[in-house]
Amino acid sequence: MEKIKKFTARTVNLPNEDIDTDQIIPARFLTLPSKEGIGECLFADWRFDSSGNINHDFILNKEESNDCEVLVAGNNFGCGSSREHAPWALVDYGFKAVISTSFADIFKNNSLKNGLLPIVLPKNTHDWLLVNPGINITIDLENTRVEFDNGDNHVFEIESFSKYCLINGLDQLSFILNHEDDITKYEGSL
Amino acid sequence: MMPRGKTLFEKIWQQHVVVPETEDTPAIIYIDLHLIHEVTTPQAFTLLRENNLKIRAPKKILATMDHSTPTVPIGSLKDLDVVAEEGPAQQIRDMIQNCKDFGIELYDFDSDRRGIVHVIGPELGATQPGRTMVCGDSHTSTHGAFGALAFGIGTTEVAHVLATQCLLQRKPKTLAVNLHGHLNNGVSAKDIILKVIGEIGVDGGTGHVIEYRGDTVSSLSLEQRMTICNMSIEAGAKAGMFAPDDATFEYLKDKPFSPKGRDWDKYVARWFELKSDDNAVFDKEVNIDVGSLEPMITFGTNPGMVMPINGEIPDHKGSDSFRQALNYMQVESGQTLLNHPIDVVFIGSCTNSRLSDLQDAATILDGRKVSESTRTLIVPGSQSVKKEAELLGLDEIFIRSGAEWRESGCSMCLGMNGDTVGKGQLAVSTSNRNFEGRQGAGSRTILSSPKTAAASAISGTVQDPRKYEVR
Numbered sequence: 194m195e196k197i198k199k200f201t202a203r204t205v206n207l208p209n210e211d212i213d214t215d216q217i218i219p220a221r222f223l224t225l226p227s228k229e230g231i232g233e234c235l236f237a238d239w240r241f242d243s244s245g246n247i248n249h250d251f252i253l254n255k256e257e258s259n260d261c262e263v264l265v266a267g268n269n270f271g272c273g274s275s276r277e278h279a280p281w282a283l284v285d286y287g288f289k290a291v292i293s294t295s296f297a298d299i300f301k302n303n304s305l306k307n308g309l310l311p312i313v314l315p316k317n318t319h320d321w322l323l324v325n326p327g328i329n330i331t332i333d334l335e336n337t338r339v340e341f342d343n344g345d346n347h348v349f350e351i352e353s354f355s356k357y358c359l360i361n362g363l364d365q366l367s368f369i370l371n372h373e374d375d376i377t378k379y380e381g382s383l
Numbered sequence: 384m385m386p387r388g389k390t391l392f393e394k395i396w397q398q399h400v401v402v403p404e405t406e407d408t409p410a411i412i413y414i415d416l417h418l419i420h421e422v423t424t425p426q427a428f429t430l431l432r433e434n435n436l437k438i439r440a441p442k443k444i445l446a447t448m449d450h451s452t453p454t455v456p457i458g459s460l461k462d463l464d465v466v467a468e469e470g471p472a473q474q475i476r477d478m479i480q481n482c483k484d485f486g487i488e489l490y491d492f493d494s495d496r497r498g499i500v501h502v503i504g505p506e507l508g509a510t511q512p513g514r515t516m517v518c519g520d521s522h523t524s525t526h527g528a529f530g531a532l533a534f535g536i537g538t539t540e541v542a543h544v545l546a547t548q549c550l551l552q553r554k555p556k557t558l559a560v561n562l563h564g565h566l567n568n569g570v571s572a573k574d575i576i577l578k579v580i581g582e583i584g585v586d587g588g589t590g591h592v593i594e595y596r597g598d599t600v601s602s603l604s605l606e607q608r609m610t611i612c613n614m615s616i617e618a619g620a621k622a623g624m625f626a627p628d629d630a631t632f633e634y635l636k637d638k639p640f641s642p643k644g645r646d647w648d649k650y651v652a653r654w655f656e657l658k659s660d661d662n663a664v665f666d667k668e669v670n671i672d673v674g675s676l677e678p679m680i681t682f683g684t685n686p687g688m689v690m691p692i693n694g695e696i697p698d699h700k701g702s703d704s705f706r707q708a709l710n711y712m713q714v715e716s717g718q719t720l721l722n723h724p725i726d727v728v729f730i731g732s733c734t735n736s737r738l739s740d741l742q743d744a745a746t747i748l749d750g751r752k753v754s755e756s757t758r759t760l761i762v763p764g765s766q767s768v769k770k771e772a773e774l775l776g777l778d779e780i781f782i783r784s785g786a787e788w789r790e791s792g793c794s795m796c797l798g799m800n801g802d803t804v805g806k807g808q809l810a811v812s813t814s815n816r817n818f819e820g821r822q823g824a825g826s827r828t829i830l831s832s833p834k835t836a837a838a839s840a841i842s843g844t845v846q847d848p849r850k851y852e853v854r
Contacts, residue, residue: 208703208704209707210702210704211585211685211704213685213816213818215797215816215819215820215821216818219824220798220799220821221470221798221799221824223422223450223799224422224451224470224471224473224474224799225470226425226426226473226477227426227429228426238819238820243806243824267704269589269619272586272619273521273816273818274520274521274797274816275519275520275521275535275537276422276423276537277423277426277519277537277538277539295586295589297586297589297619298555298589298590298619299535299537302536302537303538303539306537306540307539352553353406353407353408354409357407365543365551366434366539366542366543366546366547368551369411369546369547369549369550369551370547372402372411372549373547375401375402375411376401376411376413376547376548376549379401380413380548
């Protein structure tokens, strides 16, 4: 896993509320065998029409969205299915973080295991981001802070162990595997 | 001061802590049963192979194929290439190979135990009170109907459980949903859960485990409880649960994996203790009046956009997301959907494909014809449900009415297997999600109970089941 400490990136806005994982990646793409290239299918039904032509009105297809690595989305992002294909698609497309006012539980968990930061900001800051699209922000994971060019900054919350793993480029499975003895002891007590 | 009692959830949680939670690290929680299927496991098996890891407890895995499987009869794997597209067919073959390579028993095409994973767990007695259960599928919440702690996980976590039989978890909060009163004619469990989601919202349960309580609960069958727990995730909840009671024990008795003989009494005594203490405190509480409930339908693009069948679509109150949802659905604020023309009816999915759901539909379809303009697809939740329904002659009622009667699977709920709702078509569906394009690219979905779906199939429009129900 790549270590994530601090990065500066440009935002792109998708203000819809309750964006579900079926929008992030429709079910017909869940038969893809690997994570590589899955970003092609991100928001497929919004980016392309039914004949596969690019929908030029959709924000991610506009030139100004090229190289944006932070998605600012409406409340309750990632609701619905548990498909980890959703964060895989966002990461493969090039996103490093999603900012919202809340995330669905499973999506949040899945994101944290794939180096995609689910960042909850207060409503007024989130509103401000929505009316100021395409700005550069700095995300400082070590200090759990989002910094704006105007000097403002906001602290966000992130589960402490996930943060530790992301900063140090560790996967969470090794932590459980290191407790092998405890698991064996527990199984013995059943 | 009296010590604070424990909720049902807290009791099960505590019994499964392998390593306690600290400020720096989540708890390691033991998983009693891992349900797996073909869609959310391939990358987990890859991870195991890459890291040279074995499966810790193959006997604690229940494996089936449901999402990508065709619902037309399959005699052998060779038939698969004829009826299925390349992606789903390959995924099914990979599942068979992965289970073989890792020593996991799989309920394959030739198994009479095959079916939707959330239907077969309970009918095999693998779902039991007090168990922790996970699956790479959000509707794992279904199993909470038996007083199990059951929730959906991602594929990385599927790999964690395969390798360690454990999960890293922060302890969620608790939400009591108190149900009061008794269901009226024509109203069912699906209407209760749609009402709950409408009341608390699609994120109302985020970070919480719901326990359904109140005087309604004892009159609900296990199949009704499963429908309610199933859609708890649609309110954002981590899990939904009912405390086990006599109805639970009666359901589980003599099921293939249920404890037998002397063990049975021992287990029932233990299960009987699984309820929230009288002085337990929930983080949140909500009250829902079931007695005044009417059949419910959705009108928008999430399950919280719901109204009584005779209701008017509410005002958008300036919300762009709400307005966009109505645009997608081609409906307007102030409009009623009763008598609104539809193209498709789907009766099935892990929410409503059990025997009682099919009986509900059959009561209405018996001796009637479905509208010629409405494709009606009825898909049992498992091969076992299919067999039971056929023993009761339900298949004949359905076929005589003009509906299609299929093999078991997830089918048109998410349209992975080729059973889809066409672009722009409107479906009344007993499934769990009315998201944009959920049932096929460009499809539009109205969620309802099996009774409402059956009534709508007959008239070819959104219809109130009370119009057809014998009283």
